[in-house]
Amino acid sequence: MxxxxxxxxxxxxxxxxxxxxxxxxxxxxxxxxxxxDLIIGEYGRNDPTLRASLEKELGLSGSLVNQYLxxxxxAWFWGGEKGILQGDLGxxxxxxxxxxxxxKRRVPVSFELGLWAQxxxxxxxxxxxxxxxxxxxxxxxxxxxxFAILINSMPSFWIAVLVIxxxxxxxxxxxxxxxxxxxxxxxxxxxxxxLPALIIGLTPSGGLIxxxxxxxxxxxxxxxxxxxxxxxxxxxxxxxxxxxxxxxIPVVTVVGVNLPQIIAGTVIFEQIFIIPGMGRYLVDxxxxxxYPVIQxxxxxxxxxxxxxxxxxxISYAFLDPRIRFS
Amino acid sequence: MxxxxxxxxxxxxxxxxxxxxxxxxxxxxxxRNFARKKPLGFVCGCVVxxxxxxxxxxxxxxxxxxxxxGLADRPVPYLADxxxxxxxxxxxxxxxxxxxxxxxxxxxxxxxxxxxxxDILSRLMYGARTAVMVSFGxxxxxxxxxxxxxxxxxxxxxxxxxxxxxxxxVFQALPGLVVLITILGIxxxxxxxxxxxxxxxxxxxQSRTIRGQTIYVMASPFIEAxxxxxxxxxxxxxxxVLPNVFALVILNATISLGFIVLLEASLSFLGYGLPPPxxxxxxxxxxxxxxxxxxxxxxxxxxxxxxxxxVFSFNLFGDALRDVLDPRLRGSR
Numbered sequence: 155m156x157x158x159x160x161x162x163x164x165x166x167x168x169x170x171x172x173x174x175x176x177x178x179x180x181x182x183x184x185x186x187x188x189x190x191d192l193i194i195g196e197y198g199r200n201d202p203t204l205r206a207s208l209e210k211e212l213g214l215s216g217s218l219v220n221q222y223l224x225x226x227x228x229a230w231f232w233g234g235e236k237g238i239l240q241g242d243l244g245x246x247x248x249x250x251x252x253x254x255x256x257x258k259r260r261v262p263v264s265f266e267l268g269l270w271a272q273x274x275x276x277x278x279x280x281x282x283x284x285x286x287x288x289x290x291x292x293x294x295x296x297x298x299x300x301f302a303i304l305i306n307s308m309p310s311f312w313i314a315v316l317v318i319x320x321x322x323x324x325x326x327x328x329x330x331x332x333x334x335x336x337x338x339x340x341x342x343x344x345x346x347x348x349l350p351a352l353i354i355g356l357t358p359s360g361g362l363i364x365x366x367x368x369x370x371x372x373x374x375x376x377x378x379x380x381x382x383x384x385x386x387x388x389x390x391x392x393x394x395x396x397x398x399x400x401x402x403i404p405v406v407t408v409v410g411v412n413l414p415q416i417i418a419g420t421v422i423f424e425q426i427f428i429i430p431g432m433g434r435y436l437v438d439x440x441x442x443x444x445y446p447v448i449q450x451x452x453x454x455x456x457x458x459x460x461x462x463x464x465x466x467x468i469s470y471a472f473l474d475p476r477i478r479f480s
Numbered sequence: 481m482x483x484x485x486x487x488x489x490x491x492x493x494x495x496x497x498x499x500x501x502x503x504x505x506x507x508x509x510x511x512r513n514f515a516r517k518k519p520l521g522f523v524c525g526c527v528v529x530x531x532x533x534x535x536x537x538x539x540x541x542x543x544x545x546x547x548x549x550g551l552a553d554r555p556v557p558y559l560a561d562x563x564x565x566x567x568x569x570x571x572x573x574x575x576x577x578x579x580x581x582x583x584x585x586x587x588x589x590x591x592x593x594x595x596x597x598x599d600i601l602s603r604l605m606y607g608a609r610t611a612v613m614v615s616f617g618x619x620x621x622x623x624x625x626x627x628x629x630x631x632x633x634x635x636x637x638x639x640x641x642x643x644x645x646x647x648x649x650v651f652q653a654l655p656g657l658v659v660l661i662t663i664l665g666i667x668x669x670x671x672x673x674x675x676x677x678x679x680x681x682x683x684x685x686q687s688r689t690i691r692g693q694t695i696y697v698m699a700s701p702f703i704e705a706x707x708x709x710x711x712x713x714x715x716x717x718x719x720x721v722l723p724n725v726f727a728l729v730i731l732n733a734t735i736s737l738g739f740i741v742l743l744e745a746s747l748s749f750l751g752y753g754l755p756p757p758x759x760x761x762x763x764x765x766x767x768x769x770x771x772x773x774x775x776x777x778x779x780x781x782x783x784x785x786x787x788x789x790x791v792f793s794f795n796l797f798g799d800a801l802r803d804v805l806d807p808r809l810r811g812s813r
Contacts, residue, residue: 303792308784312780315780315784319773319777319780323774418656418658422746437661448666
């Protein structure tokens, strides 16, 4: 088990390095507009010394390899500037504030929203999927499956738009503008997060219902379920101890693989429901070509997602002994 | 007995060769078979075709190709232009009528008008082009990439496999929407940018199942036979492996079509879709129109309904196709 975890951890390293290279290439090398030009435009004079000093300050001078090493923070070991390895993601070109501090405030909000969404999805989809499986080919089964397909086809941001439009027409309701952080006002915080989490969770729950249903049906056909029935276990024990636990193994994978996309998808809902997560930050940064922020966001996001995938793989090994011992 | 004599013997004995019908007839028969087995899937396929026709997908693609090839002397006519001339309630997508702002349904504007007096139905029609073209274009690109990576890593194995797999890992860890916003926001967006960026970002992930299938196919005796007669690697991959994993490629493609429609709608909704005057369904729902949705709820309802209809059709069509192509996978999604 420890060997497996260590192996997975080691395999994550090259991926992270590749991601930093990709981010660097895209935001420094392929960039169509020159960031320095943009800033100098704000100063209003084209001054070679100003340009040189800006280049030095922003880490844009020297060869590309050097720039990359400096950005990552490897150059720090032989006396360069601080980089990512030292926890310095640079400062925003516009506000001048350190990116890391801003991210520390915003990333948890987005992640929390994504987690809540996934949680509501799992909490509704698993019981419904089991129910549909137990009533296979009856009305409840057909109803739930159609519902699942329908939910899967609807863009969830459309549901949010509808909720806001008709909420304002019928109940004169609008999403609250003042965001409350979890540490300040837990109840108010959850009140704000509940609706978007519910709506974001709808789309994945559609797929999950169908997955749980087919997995349940698959497992219920197995020999060991018949054995469990034969040795006189109660229906509930067979269902929850033997069938459900086995049926949920693939569900864990799907949940884990989806989680990154759901968290990335919160960008839209943060715009709709005015939640100060990474969405607004990203959109502003992209529009202003604030590349330290964009780099930082993409990088932090990718690394967190890698960790999520890693956790899923490890929990998978915990759940399924066949992986652990092979 | 020489091989050439076999034909004459067959004639004498009254054997008949199996009739090879012409391609069109076979396609027709296949379609009829599909419609009988999966009526709902067939209807959904028709809905998709309807959206393709309404959205002028074929003329737009042909025109783009001739324009880039420099042969643009006579562009293919668009169906939409003809419809606007013939039908009273369809208009060009950017035609504003400021005296008829935010109207409800009427015989002149079947679904009403938006905040600057543009006909919603006409804009929905043009939006079909964005949705269908982006989904089909992006899927074909990502399937090409996915099949290439999957077949190569399954075929060569070893270091090629490991290297390509790290690459796939990287793409799997990319936070889809965030990366798309970054790239489209910085490099500018448009129909073909959307197609290529979505296609390339989504490509490597598709290779996983194809790699598995390739490894399975590689164990078959005909691969060995091909090696024995001296076929090159490339030939084996294209002529022997690809046809055998192609059903899976088609399946993956149909499954991702609906997802890409939703992705495009999300991007347009956030303002990273096509540049403004050209409509897309997601952009029609976007935040700029929000204050008008209170007075004209149709603005919020119809574009979402068309998105849902198209995605629903893609999904059910994909399901039906999967059941017909690969019965083992039935109900697995």
